[in-house]
Amino acid sequence: VAADLAPEMVATATSEYDGLEGAVTDAERLPFATDSFDVVTCRFAAHHFPDPEAFLSEVERILAPGGVLALEDLCVPADPDLAAHVNRIERLRDSSHVETYSRAQWRDWITGAGLTVETAHETSRRLEADAWLDRMDCRPTVGGRSERCWRTRRQRSRSPSSSNTNPTATAKESA
Template sequence: MTSLVQKKFGEAAADYAASSVHAKGESLKRLVALVRPARSWRVLDVATGAGHTALAFAPHVAKVTASDITEAMLAEARRLAAERGFGNVKTARAKADDLPFPDMSFDCVTCRLAAHHFGKPQAFASEAFRVLMPGGTLALVDNISPEEPDLARAYNHFEKLRDPSHGRCLSLTEWTKLLGDQGFVLAHSEEMDQDIAFLPWVTRMRCSAPTVARLEALLREEPLRSSLRPRMEDGGLTFTLREAIILARKPA
Protein backbone atom coordinates (compact mmCIF):
# COMPACT_ATOMS: atom_id res chain seq x y z
CA MET A 1 0.00 0.00 0.00
CA THR A 2 1.31 3.44 -0.92
CA SER A 3 1.78 5.64 2.13
CA LEU A 4 0.91 9.33 2.27
CA VAL A 5 4.63 10.17 2.31
CA GLN A 6 5.21 8.09 -0.83
CA LYS A 7 2.24 9.71 -2.58
CA LYS A 8 3.16 13.30 -1.73
CA PHE A 9 6.86 12.94 -2.46
CA GLY A 10 6.40 10.73 -5.50
CA GLU A 11 4.40 13.55 -7.04
CA ALA A 12 7.04 16.11 -6.08
CA ALA A 13 10.22 14.15 -6.82
CA ALA A 14 11.43 16.32 -9.70
CA ASP A 15 10.70 19.48 -7.72
CA TYR A 16 12.83 18.25 -4.82
CA ALA A 17 15.64 17.37 -7.20
CA ALA A 18 15.65 21.03 -8.31
CA SER A 19 14.95 22.56 -4.87
CA SER A 20 17.70 24.96 -3.81
CA VAL A 21 16.83 24.41 -0.13
CA HIS A 22 17.57 20.70 -0.45
CA ALA A 23 20.34 20.83 -3.05
CA LYS A 24 22.33 23.83 -1.81
CA GLY A 25 21.15 24.71 1.70
CA GLU A 26 23.88 25.92 4.04
CA SER A 27 23.31 22.96 6.33
CA LEU A 28 24.47 20.54 3.62
CA LYS A 29 27.93 22.04 3.23
CA ARG A 30 28.21 22.48 6.98
CA LEU A 31 27.24 18.86 7.62
CA VAL A 32 30.01 17.48 5.41
CA ALA A 33 32.56 19.82 7.01
CA LEU A 34 31.56 18.76 10.53
CA VAL A 35 31.51 15.03 9.79
CA ARG A 36 34.92 15.03 8.07
CA PRO A 37 34.28 11.78 6.17
CA ALA A 38 37.14 9.36 5.47
CA ARG A 39 37.91 7.84 2.08
CA SER A 40 37.35 4.31 3.38
CA TRP A 41 33.85 4.98 4.75
CA ARG A 42 30.61 3.33 3.79
CA VAL A 43 27.77 5.81 4.25
CA LEU A 44 24.01 5.25 4.45
CA ASP A 45 21.75 8.19 3.69
CA VAL A 46 18.28 7.56 5.15
CA ALA A 47 15.25 9.15 3.46
CA THR A 48 17.56 10.45 0.77
CA GLY A 49 14.83 12.15 -1.28
CA ALA A 50 16.46 13.22 -4.54
CA GLY A 51 19.85 12.20 -3.14
CA HIS A 52 21.42 15.58 -2.42
CA THR A 53 23.05 14.54 0.86
CA ALA A 54 24.24 11.23 -0.56
CA LEU A 55 25.82 13.05 -3.49
CA ALA A 56 27.49 15.60 -1.20
CA PHE A 57 29.26 12.78 0.63
CA ALA A 58 30.04 10.67 -2.47
CA PRO A 59 33.29 12.46 -3.48
CA HIS A 60 34.75 11.91 -0.01
CA VAL A 61 33.97 8.25 0.77
CA ALA A 62 34.23 4.76 -0.69
CA LYS A 63 30.51 4.01 -1.05
CA VAL A 64 27.16 5.66 -0.40
CA THR A 65 23.82 3.87 -0.17
CA ALA A 66 20.97 6.30 -0.79
CA SER A 67 17.80 4.84 0.74
CA ASP A 68 14.18 5.96 0.59
CA ILE A 69 10.66 4.50 0.54
CA THR A 70 9.68 6.41 -2.61
CA GLU A 71 10.79 4.93 -5.92
CA ALA A 72 10.33 8.23 -7.79
CA MET A 73 12.78 9.88 -5.40
CA LEU A 74 15.29 7.05 -5.83
CA ALA A 75 15.01 7.44 -9.59
CA GLU A 76 15.91 11.13 -9.24
CA ALA A 77 18.86 10.20 -7.00
CA ARG A 78 20.12 7.70 -9.60
CA ARG A 79 19.71 10.28 -12.36
CA LEU A 80 21.65 12.95 -10.49
CA ALA A 81 24.40 10.48 -9.51
CA ALA A 82 24.80 9.43 -13.14
CA GLU A 83 24.85 13.04 -14.33
CA ARG A 84 27.66 13.82 -11.87
CA GLY A 85 29.61 10.65 -12.61
CA PHE A 86 29.38 9.11 -9.13
CA GLY A 87 29.82 5.39 -9.61
CA ASN A 88 30.04 4.78 -5.86
CA VAL A 89 26.38 5.64 -5.18
CA LYS A 90 23.69 2.98 -5.16
CA THR A 91 20.04 3.25 -4.14
CA ALA A 92 17.87 1.01 -1.97
CA ARG A 93 14.23 0.91 -0.93
CA ALA A 94 14.21 1.13 2.85
CA LYS A 95 11.97 2.30 5.68
CA ALA A 96 13.74 4.53 8.18
CA ASP A 97 12.43 2.52 11.13
CA ASP A 98 13.20 -0.91 9.60
CA LEU A 99 16.47 -0.71 7.70
CA PRO A 100 17.17 -3.82 5.57
CA PHE A 101 20.90 -3.88 6.29
CA PRO A 102 23.03 -6.09 8.57
CA ASP A 103 24.35 -4.94 11.93
CA MET A 104 27.49 -2.80 11.78
CA SER A 105 27.29 -2.20 8.01
CA PHE A 106 28.17 1.52 7.87
CA ASP A 107 30.68 4.00 9.21
CA CYS A 108 28.22 6.88 8.98
CA VAL A 109 24.45 7.26 8.76
CA THR A 110 23.11 10.57 7.48
CA CYS A 111 19.58 11.94 7.41
CA ARG A 112 18.78 15.49 6.31
CA LEU A 113 15.47 17.35 6.27
CA ALA A 114 13.42 14.17 6.50
CA ALA A 115 13.07 12.97 10.09
CA HIS A 116 10.00 15.13 10.72
CA HIS A 117 8.15 12.66 8.46
CA PHE A 118 9.07 9.64 10.57
CA GLY A 119 6.21 8.17 12.54
CA LYS A 120 8.66 6.39 14.84
CA PRO A 121 11.77 8.55 15.32
CA GLN A 122 12.90 6.36 18.23
CA ALA A 123 12.86 3.31 15.92
CA PHE A 124 14.87 5.25 13.32
CA ALA A 125 17.49 6.12 15.93
CA SER A 126 17.59 2.51 17.12
CA GLU A 127 18.03 1.22 13.57
CA ALA A 128 20.75 3.79 12.85
CA PHE A 129 22.57 2.67 16.00
CA ARG A 130 22.28 -0.99 14.96
CA VAL A 131 23.67 -0.58 11.43
CA LEU A 132 26.57 1.65 12.51
CA MET A 133 30.02 0.30 13.21
CA PRO A 134 31.28 0.87 16.77
CA GLY A 135 32.60 4.41 16.79
CA GLY A 136 30.37 5.30 13.83
CA THR A 137 28.59 8.62 13.37
CA LEU A 138 24.94 9.54 12.99
CA ALA A 139 24.77 12.89 11.19
CA LEU A 140 21.29 14.39 11.41
CA VAL A 141 19.86 17.64 10.05
CA ASP A 142 16.23 18.58 10.48
CA ASN A 143 13.89 21.46 11.06
CA ILE A 144 13.29 21.79 14.77
CA SER A 145 10.33 22.92 16.82
CA PRO A 146 10.53 25.76 19.31
CA GLU A 147 11.13 24.55 22.86
CA GLU A 148 7.87 26.13 24.12
CA PRO A 149 5.09 23.48 23.86
CA ASP A 150 2.31 25.82 22.69
CA LEU A 151 4.49 27.38 20.02
CA ALA A 152 5.74 23.94 18.95
CA ARG A 153 2.13 22.77 18.47
CA ALA A 154 1.32 25.86 16.39
CA TYR A 155 4.42 25.37 14.27
CA ASN A 156 3.75 21.68 13.61
CA HIS A 157 0.12 22.47 12.73
CA PHE A 158 1.42 25.00 10.18
CA GLU A 159 3.77 22.41 8.65
CA LYS A 160 1.09 19.72 8.52
CA LEU A 161 -1.39 22.05 6.83
CA ARG A 162 1.08 22.54 4.00
CA ASP A 163 2.12 18.86 3.90
CA PRO A 164 -0.28 16.29 5.39
CA SER A 165 2.53 13.72 5.43
CA HIS A 166 4.37 15.84 8.00
CA GLY A 167 4.72 14.02 11.29
CA ARG A 168 6.31 16.24 13.92
CA CYS A 169 9.43 18.33 14.19
CA LEU A 170 11.15 17.62 17.48
CA SER A 171 12.95 20.26 19.48
CA LEU A 172 16.71 20.09 19.89
CA THR A 173 16.18 19.05 23.50
CA GLU A 174 13.91 16.21 22.41
CA TRP A 175 16.41 14.97 19.83
CA THR A 176 19.24 15.04 22.34
CA LYS A 177 17.28 12.95 24.82
CA LEU A 178 15.95 10.54 22.19
CA LEU A 179 19.42 9.80 20.80
CA GLY A 180 20.88 9.40 24.26
CA ASP A 181 18.13 6.93 25.16
CA GLN A 182 19.13 4.80 22.15
CA GLY A 183 22.77 4.64 23.27
CA PHE A 184 24.32 7.47 21.26
CA VAL A 185 26.80 9.91 22.72
CA LEU A 186 26.21 13.48 21.56
CA ALA A 187 29.31 14.80 19.80
CA HIS A 188 28.05 18.13 18.45
CA SER A 189 24.90 20.16 17.97
CA GLU A 190 24.19 23.57 16.55
CA GLU A 191 21.28 25.57 15.15
CA MET A 192 21.05 27.74 12.07
CA ASP A 193 18.46 29.78 10.22
CA GLN A 194 16.96 28.43 7.01
CA ASP A 195 15.28 31.13 4.93
CA ILE A 196 12.32 29.76 2.98
CA ALA A 197 10.75 31.37 -0.08
CA PHE A 198 7.03 30.90 0.52
CA LEU A 199 5.81 30.39 -3.05
CA PRO A 200 8.18 27.53 -4.01
CA TRP A 201 7.56 25.99 -0.56
CA VAL A 202 3.81 25.68 -1.13
CA THR A 203 4.19 24.86 -4.84
CA ARG A 204 6.33 21.77 -4.14
CA MET A 205 3.46 20.27 -2.15
CA ARG A 206 0.78 21.22 -4.70
CA CYS A 207 -1.13 23.21 -2.06
CA SER A 208 -4.60 24.40 -3.04
CA ALA A 209 -5.37 28.11 -3.20
CA PRO A 210 -7.38 28.05 0.08
CA THR A 211 -4.51 26.24 1.81
CA VAL A 212 -1.97 28.75 0.52
CA ALA A 213 -4.15 31.61 1.79
CA ARG A 214 -4.50 30.00 5.21
CA LEU A 215 -0.77 29.34 5.47
CA GLU A 216 0.00 32.94 4.62
CA ALA A 217 -2.52 34.14 7.19
CA LEU A 218 -0.97 31.92 9.88
CA LEU A 219 2.47 33.30 9.05
CA ARG A 220 1.27 36.84 9.60
CA GLU A 221 -0.48 36.05 12.90
CA GLU A 222 0.86 35.32 16.35
CA PRO A 223 2.25 33.08 17.65
CA LEU A 224 4.06 32.20 14.40
CA ARG A 225 4.80 35.72 13.20
CA SER A 226 7.42 36.40 15.87
CA SER A 227 8.97 32.95 15.49
CA LEU A 228 9.05 32.57 11.69
CA ARG A 229 9.60 36.27 10.88
CA PRO A 230 7.69 36.63 7.58
CA ARG A 231 8.87 39.50 5.35
CA MET A 232 9.09 40.50 1.72
CA GLU A 233 12.45 39.80 0.06
CA ASP A 234 13.24 40.04 -3.65
CA GLY A 235 9.57 40.64 -4.33
CA GLY A 236 8.35 37.51 -2.59
CA LEU A 237 7.22 36.38 0.83
CA THR A 238 10.02 34.77 2.84
CA PHE A 239 10.12 33.29 6.33
CA THR A 240 12.74 31.60 8.50
CA LEU A 241 12.81 28.11 9.96
CA ARG A 242 15.30 26.80 12.49
CA GLU A 243 17.44 23.81 11.56
CA ALA A 244 19.57 21.71 13.86
CA ILE A 245 22.71 19.82 12.92
CA ILE A 246 23.38 16.94 15.32
CA LEU A 247 26.34 14.56 15.33
CA ALA A 248 26.07 11.54 17.60
CA ARG A 249 28.51 8.67 18.02
CA LYS A 250 27.98 4.98 18.64
CA PRO A 251 30.43 4.11 21.43
CA ALA A 252 33.51 2.23 20.22
Protein backbone atom coordinates in the same frame (compact mmCIF):
# COMPACT_ATOMS: atom_id res chain seq x y z
CA VAL B 1 23.43 3.51 -0.23
CA ALA B 2 20.57 5.93 -0.83
CA ALA B 3 17.60 4.85 1.27
CA ASP B 4 14.15 6.44 1.17
CA LEU B 5 10.53 5.36 1.38
CA ALA B 6 9.78 7.20 -1.88
CA PRO B 7 10.95 5.27 -4.96
CA GLU B 8 11.33 8.51 -6.93
CA MET B 9 13.78 9.89 -4.34
CA VAL B 10 15.90 6.74 -4.53
CA ALA B 11 15.79 6.85 -8.35
CA THR B 12 16.89 10.49 -8.38
CA ALA B 13 19.82 9.84 -6.04
CA THR B 14 21.05 6.72 -7.82
CA SER B 15 20.79 8.34 -11.25
CA GLU B 16 22.93 11.30 -10.19
CA TYR B 17 25.80 9.35 -8.61
CA ASP B 18 27.56 6.51 -10.43
CA GLY B 19 27.82 3.36 -8.35
CA LEU B 20 25.38 4.50 -5.68
CA GLU B 21 23.06 1.70 -4.63
CA GLY B 22 19.47 2.41 -3.68
CA ALA B 23 17.00 0.89 -1.25
CA VAL B 24 13.32 1.76 -1.07
CA THR B 25 12.77 1.23 2.63
CA ASP B 26 11.19 2.46 5.82
CA ALA B 27 13.70 4.37 7.98
CA GLU B 28 12.37 2.57 11.03
CA ARG B 29 13.09 -0.93 9.64
CA LEU B 30 16.35 -0.69 7.71
CA PRO B 31 17.29 -3.78 5.65
CA PHE B 32 20.99 -3.58 6.43
CA ALA B 33 23.27 -5.79 8.49
CA THR B 34 24.25 -4.85 12.03
CA ASP B 35 27.48 -2.78 12.24
CA SER B 36 27.55 -2.34 8.44
CA PHE B 37 28.01 1.45 8.03
CA ASP B 38 30.72 3.83 9.15
CA VAL B 39 28.53 6.87 8.44
CA VAL B 40 24.77 7.37 8.27
CA THR B 41 23.31 10.69 7.14
CA CYS B 42 19.76 11.94 7.37
CA ARG B 43 19.00 15.39 6.01
CA PHE B 44 15.58 17.05 6.31
CA ALA B 45 13.68 13.77 6.42
CA ALA B 46 13.17 12.87 10.08
CA HIS B 47 10.09 15.09 10.44
CA HIS B 48 8.37 12.60 8.10
CA PHE B 49 9.10 9.58 10.34
CA PRO B 50 6.20 8.27 12.46
CA ASP B 51 8.61 6.89 15.08
CA PRO B 52 11.93 8.79 15.32
CA GLU B 53 13.03 6.64 18.26
CA ALA B 54 12.73 3.49 16.12
CA PHE B 55 14.76 5.24 13.40
CA LEU B 56 17.53 6.09 15.88
CA SER B 57 17.49 2.54 17.24
CA GLU B 58 17.98 1.25 13.69
CA VAL B 59 20.80 3.72 13.08
CA GLU B 60 22.52 2.56 16.26
CA ARG B 61 22.15 -1.04 15.08
CA ILE B 62 23.60 -0.52 11.59
CA LEU B 63 26.45 1.80 12.62
CA ALA B 64 29.80 0.10 13.06
CA PRO B 65 31.63 0.79 16.35
CA GLY B 66 32.99 4.34 16.13
CA GLY B 67 30.51 5.13 13.35
CA VAL B 68 28.92 8.54 12.96
CA LEU B 69 25.37 9.73 12.37
CA ALA B 70 25.01 13.19 10.80
CA LEU B 71 21.43 14.33 11.30
CA GLU B 72 19.97 17.60 10.05
CA ASP B 73 16.33 18.50 10.36
CA LEU B 74 13.90 21.19 11.31
CA CYS B 75 13.45 21.91 15.01
CA VAL B 76 10.62 23.65 16.80
CA PRO B 77 10.97 26.10 19.68
CA ALA B 78 10.78 24.72 23.22
CA ASP B 79 7.54 26.67 23.79
CA PRO B 80 4.69 24.14 23.25
CA ASP B 81 2.34 26.73 21.71
CA LEU B 82 4.92 27.88 19.18
CA ALA B 83 5.87 24.26 18.45
CA ALA B 84 2.22 23.37 17.79
CA HIS B 85 1.91 26.41 15.52
CA VAL B 86 4.95 25.45 13.45
CA ASN B 87 3.71 21.87 13.08
CA ARG B 88 0.22 23.05 12.12
CA ILE B 89 1.66 25.17 9.30
CA GLU B 90 3.97 22.38 8.14
CA ARG B 91 1.03 19.94 7.94
CA LEU B 92 -0.94 22.43 5.86
CA ARG B 93 2.00 22.75 3.49
CA ASP B 94 2.97 19.07 3.35
CA SER B 95 0.57 16.23 4.09
CA SER B 96 3.50 13.85 4.66
CA HIS B 97 4.79 15.99 7.56
CA VAL B 98 4.43 14.02 10.80
CA GLU B 99 6.06 16.16 13.48
CA THR B 100 8.97 18.52 14.01
CA TYR B 101 10.60 18.17 17.42
CA SER B 102 12.67 20.37 19.70
CA ARG B 103 16.43 20.20 19.92
CA ALA B 104 16.13 18.89 23.50
CA GLN B 105 13.81 16.09 22.36
CA TRP B 106 16.28 15.03 19.68
CA ARG B 107 19.14 15.04 22.19
CA ASP B 108 17.11 12.84 24.57
CA TRP B 109 16.23 10.38 21.81
CA ILE B 110 19.78 10.25 20.45
CA THR B 111 21.30 9.48 23.84
CA GLY B 112 18.42 7.11 24.62
CA ALA B 113 19.35 5.11 21.51
CA GLY B 114 22.86 4.60 22.86
CA LEU B 115 24.55 7.27 20.76
CA THR B 116 26.66 10.13 22.07
CA VAL B 117 26.06 13.69 20.90
CA GLU B 118 29.47 15.02 19.91
CA THR B 119 28.45 18.28 18.25
CA ALA B 120 25.22 20.16 17.72
CA HIS B 121 24.66 23.36 15.78
CA GLU B 122 21.55 25.44 15.34
CA THR B 123 20.82 27.94 12.61
CA SER B 124 17.78 30.14 12.20
CA ARG B 125 16.37 31.97 9.29
CA ARG B 126 13.46 34.31 8.96
CA LEU B 127 10.70 33.01 6.72
CA GLU B 128 8.18 35.35 5.14
CA ALA B 129 4.84 33.69 4.41
CA ASP B 130 4.57 34.79 0.76
CA ALA B 131 8.07 33.75 -0.27
CA TRP B 132 7.87 30.51 1.71
CA LEU B 133 4.54 29.47 0.18
CA ASP B 134 5.80 30.30 -3.31
CA ARG B 135 9.06 28.38 -2.77
CA MET B 136 7.16 25.35 -1.49
CA ASP B 137 4.76 25.64 -4.45
CA CYS B 138 1.75 25.09 -2.20
CA ARG B 139 -0.13 28.39 -2.38
CA PRO B 140 -3.01 27.04 -4.54
CA THR B 141 -3.88 24.26 -2.08
CA VAL B 142 -3.05 25.65 1.35
CA GLY B 143 -2.09 29.27 0.84
CA GLY B 144 -5.17 30.83 2.36
CA ARG B 145 -5.34 28.56 5.41
CA SER B 146 -1.64 28.59 6.20
CA GLU B 147 -1.29 32.32 5.55
CA ARG B 148 -4.15 33.04 7.97
CA CYS B 149 -2.60 30.72 10.56
CA TRP B 150 0.86 32.25 10.05
CA ARG B 151 -0.31 35.87 10.16
CA THR B 152 -2.61 35.34 13.16
CA ARG B 153 0.19 33.73 15.16
CA ARG B 154 2.68 36.47 14.24
CA GLN B 155 0.22 39.15 15.30
CA ARG B 156 -0.33 37.41 18.64
CA SER B 157 3.32 36.71 19.38
CA ARG B 158 4.91 39.77 17.75
CA SER B 159 7.94 37.60 17.13
CA PRO B 160 9.56 36.76 13.80
CA SER B 161 8.67 33.46 12.20
CA SER B 162 11.64 31.18 11.96
CA SER B 163 12.61 27.68 11.07
CA ASN B 164 15.49 26.10 12.93
CA THR B 165 17.70 23.39 11.59
CA ASN B 166 19.62 21.07 13.83
CA PRO B 167 22.62 19.34 12.30
CA THR B 168 23.74 16.91 14.96
CA ALA B 169 26.67 14.53 14.69
CA THR B 170 26.64 11.51 16.95
CA ALA B 171 28.96 8.58 17.33
CA LYS B 172 28.29 5.00 18.31
CA GLU B 173 30.31 3.90 21.29
CA SER B 174 33.02 1.39 20.48
CA ALA B 175 32.28 -2.09 21.78
